[in-house]
Amino acid sequence: MAVAEQAHKVTNTDKASAVPPPAPRKPDSPVMSAVPESAAPELAPDPGKYETIGDVTATDPVLTVRDCNVYYGDNHALQHVNLDVGRNQVVALIGPSGCGKSTFIRCLNRMNDTIDTARVTGELKLHGEDINSRETDVVLLRARVGMVFQKPNPFPKTIYENVAYGPRLHGLASNRAELDEIVHGSLQRAGLWDEVKDRLDDAGTGLSGGQQQRLCIARTIAVNPEVILMDEPCSALDPIATAKIEDLIDELAQNYAIAIVTHSMQQAARVSQRTAYFHLGKLIEVDQTDKVFTNPSHKLTEDYVTGRFG
Amino acid sequence: MTSEQFKQHTSRRFNEELEHLRTEVLRMGGLVENHLDRAIEAITAGDSEMGLLVAGEDYKINELEVSIDEECSRVLATRAPAAGDLRLIVAVIKVITDLERIGDEAQRIGYLASRLASQDHPHDHYSELKALGEHVQTMVHDTLDAFSRLDADDALQIVEEDKLVDEGYDQITRQCISMMMEDPRTIRRFMDISWAARALERIGDHAKNISEYVIYLVHGRDIRHLEISEVKREVGS
Numbered sequence: 001m002a003v004a005e006q007a008h009k010v011t012n013t014d015k016a017s018a019v020p021p022p023a024p025r026k027p028d029s030p031v032m033s034a035v036p037e038s039a040a041p042e043l044a045p046d047p048g049k050y051e052t053i054g055d056v057t058a059t060d061p062v063l064t065v066r067d068c069n070v071y072y073g074d075n076h077a078l079q080h081v082n083l084d085v086g087r088n089q090v091v092a093l094i095g096p097s098g099c100g101k102s103t104f105i106r107c108l109n110r111m112n113d114t115i116d117t118a119r120v121t122g123e124l125k126l127h128g129e130d131i132n133s134r135e136t137d138v139v140l141l142r143a144r145v146g147m148v149f150q151k152p153n154p155f156p157k158t159i160y161e162n163v164a165y166g167p168r169l170h171g172l173a174s175n176r177a178e179l180d181e182i183v184h185g186s187l188q189r190a191g192l193w194d195e196v197k198d199r200l201d202d203a204g205t206g207l208s209g210g211q212q213q214r215l216c217i218a219r220t221i222a223v224n225p226e227v228i229l230m231d232e233p234c235s236a237l238d239p240i241a242t243a244k245i246e247d248l249i250d251e252l253a254q255n256y257a258i259a260i261v262t263h264s265m266q267q268a269a270r271v272s273q274r275t276a277y278f279h280l281g282k283l284i285e286v287d288q289t290d291k292v293f294t295n296p297s298h299k300l301t302e303d304y305v306t307g308r309f310g
Numbered sequence: 311m312t313s314e315q316f317k318q319h320t321s322r323r324f325n326e327e328l329e330h331l332r333t334e335v336l337r338m339g340g341l342v343e344n345h346l347d348r349a350i351e352a353i354t355a356g357d358s359e360m361g362l363l364v365a366g367e368d369y370k371i372n373e374l375e376v377s378i379d380e381e382c383s384r385v386l387a388t389r390a391p392a393a394g395d396l397r398l399i400v401a402v403i404k405v406i407t408d409l410e411r412i413g414d415e416a417q418r419i420g421y422l423a424s425r426l427a428s429q430d431h432p433h434d435h436y437s438e439l440k441a442l443g444e445h446v447q448t449m450v451h452d453t454l455d456a457f458s459r460l461d462a463d464d465a466l467q468i469v470e471e472d473k474l475v476d477e478g479y480d481q482i483t484r485q486c487i488s489m490m491m492e493d494p495r496t497i498r499r500f501m502d503i504s505w506a507a508r509a510l511e512r513i514g515d516h517a518k519n520i521s522e523y524v525i526y527l528v529h530g531r532d533i534r535h536l537e538i539s540e541v542k543r544e545v546g547s
Contacts, residue, residue: 265390265392266390269392293392293393293396294392294393294396294397294530295393295397295529295530296393301393302393302394303318305392305393306319306391306392306393306394306395307319307320307321307324307389307392308315308318308319308320
């Protein structure tokens with residue numbers, strides 16, 4: 001079963017083929033844990049290796065990802081990705097559909113666990129703790145690494161309950177007054193408080209799209225995450241709601257590390273400090289956002305940000 | 311970077327817009343060159359009529375500047391260009407400003423030519439003005455060429471050449487001063503010659519600016535106000 005640790009999600013057939021285990025290894029060897037189970041030890045060169053242009057590291061990193069690979073069945077969807085997400089920083093992930101950017105952020109809070117055929121390898125660490133380890137409490141992980149989705153998905157509960165649900169689950173409040181405080185603070189930080197303070201008992205689903213999305217953000221920050229992942233958070237919203245969310249992202253970046261997937265290049269340019277360009281499962285280029293949008297280093301990046309894509 | 315890359319967008323309309331902008335800049339550049347040629351011809355040949363004609367046609371250059379500027383704003387608003395495309399638009403906006411200024415200087419030379427034509431016409435001095443004029447003509451021509459071919463190496467050479475124009479201008483100024491001291495009755499005439507030389511020197515500066523925008527366009531590096539040695543390090547040539 002040692003092998004199964006390397007890939008947190010293995011299918012039954014994978015498990016069967018993993019026996020007998022390979023030669024004994026030191027239990028805490030970081031190199032081994034980064035090697036896909038099918039690959040021979042680190043000697044075998046991987047033909048899919050490539051160099052990402054730019055600096056993948058961040059000062060004061062919250063998330064560190066090294067040699068991350070994701071397979072959906074036989075499909076090698078994400079290939080050898082290295083990337084850090086730093087504190088108080090917004091990283092925008094851009095690229096054409098199917099390039100692996102959503103797959104990548106879904107690794108960061110183990111959302112790929114929900115896909116049976118998905119297999120994740122590599123070293124993914126949140127403050128040095130292995131995200132992919134079997135010992136990792138996924139519920140706790142997802143509180144620390146919150147996620148906001150493309151379509152606002154409030155619980156079919158009241159506005160208050162939407163925000164209170166997480167803190168209650170994680171026992172963050174010992175009494176009603178504390179819970180009220182958390183709900184108030186979260187809605188305030190999500191820029192929604194003034195709009196909903198008189199109707200906290202109304203259904204969350206009755207809010208407008210933009211308000212629902214901010215409610216989802218409030219719900220995410222209510223459990224004090226360290227990282228917020230956003231998967232196209234504005235693509236279902238009108239420009240005004242989008243502008244509010246973008247302002248909110250600016251403010252949230254003062255307290256959290258944020259990774260945002262977006263199809264709007266202008267949005268990436270506006271909200272992020274660093275931009276990562278993905279192409280066919282590879283991380284092609286990572287650099288300061290203004291550099292990527294004025295003078296990118298890689299031809300593929302330039303082609304993409306200028307809308308030159310054949 | 312090649313000009314081909316402005317023709318490879320998914321949106322064909324966008325290709326056409328950028329292509330059109332580039333042609334318009336070159337058309338404006340052609341017009342500016344033509345005005346400059348005729349202004350220099352007017353002053354060296356003492357052709358008052360041609361001088362006034364060139365000065366009177368400056369509005370054509372101004373109109374082109376306004377229309378290209380509008381087109382740039384429109385592309386910025388509708389396409390939100392990035393990377394090389396963005397640099398093209400920014401470079402165009404700046405290039406046409408300097409082209410328009412070159413037009414203004416040509417206009418000034420035209421007026422000076424008409425005023426000088428009515429006075430004595432000693433050949434020896436105008437030949438120096440002519441030499442300086444030819445030098446800046448070449449600079450303007452080459453910088454437009456570098457813009458159309460996106461040739462940063464040529465552009466860098468033009469940036470270096472501006473020094474020579476400055477020296478030529480200093481020389482003419484010194485000569486004018488000594489002539490004016492020799493014979494104060496010529497002061498008016500030599501003041502005008504000095505103004506014309508000054509206009510040519512300014513045109514050299516504008517040509518240099520345009521070359522700097524070409525380097526920005528190609529390499530994405532802003533080299534304004536840097537020493538030439540720093541520039542070479544910046545663009546790695």
